[in-house]
Amino acid sequence: MTTRYAALLRGINVGGHKKVPMAELRELLTELGHTDVTTYLQSGNAVFSSASADEKAIGTALERAIEKRFGFGVDCLVRSAPYLKAVADDCPFPADELEGKQLHVTYFSEPVGPERLASIDTAAYLPEEFRLGDRALYLYAPNGLGRSKLAEALAKPRLFKGIIATSRNWNTVLKLVELTRD
Structure with missing residues (x-):
């Protein structure tokens, strides 16, 4: 069973700082095992399905993947569709x-x-x-x-x-x- 989530990234792609291309964000989420990944706008909104029920763990894994790929930290909140x-x-x-x-x-x-x-x-x-x-x-x-x-x-x-x-x-x-x- 999977749950639909939104990942809300804080402070990316603002004024040329902390640039995270949405195509690469989609790729990262897919590499982390999530499916049906899409992004909305350039300001750090990604939607996906996951078998995990742990919002905090999903967010932490995404934060680590972003830091590894782009070399800077980004806070990320993950929230379920019902929330x-x-x-x-x-x-x-x-x-x-x-x-x-x-x-x-x-x-x-x-x-x-x-x-x-x-x-x-x-x-x-x-x-x-x-x-x-x-x-x-x-x-x-x-x-x-x-x-x-x-x-x-x-x-x-x-x-x-x-x-x-x-x-x-x-x-x-x-x-x-x-x-x-x-």
Whole structure:
């Protein structure tokens, strides 16, 4: 029995740094024993099937393979199709009424409690808002991520020290759900 997964690579192919061609990423995943491999965009989204049920082990193996092939480290989160669908279904914002660039999900390597974000004065950033989910943070940024002051505040390293975090816009969130469907 196989499970559909998405691998979410953090910080590749941004500004010419940490270049990982998608064809080579597909090849690496296939070499690691995964099947039905496809990639989405150039920003580090791969979808595949695997007999393994261990997301963390799959991610660690991919991180090692990338470092061996390209000579640099890349954080990688692997999430199952049911998890990705649950994150989309549990969105606390009216996603159907928003543009994809207004809504983002940051996926975390482990659960994040509200105490990590207690120092953020949410009222100071309105109409921007965020909500926590299951190893995820939903960010509503009506003017887009590039202009978001709240996103800037949430990006402070001290908030999520020791946690891998990688963000995707809502269009990508939905596309990954679609691509991981059986």
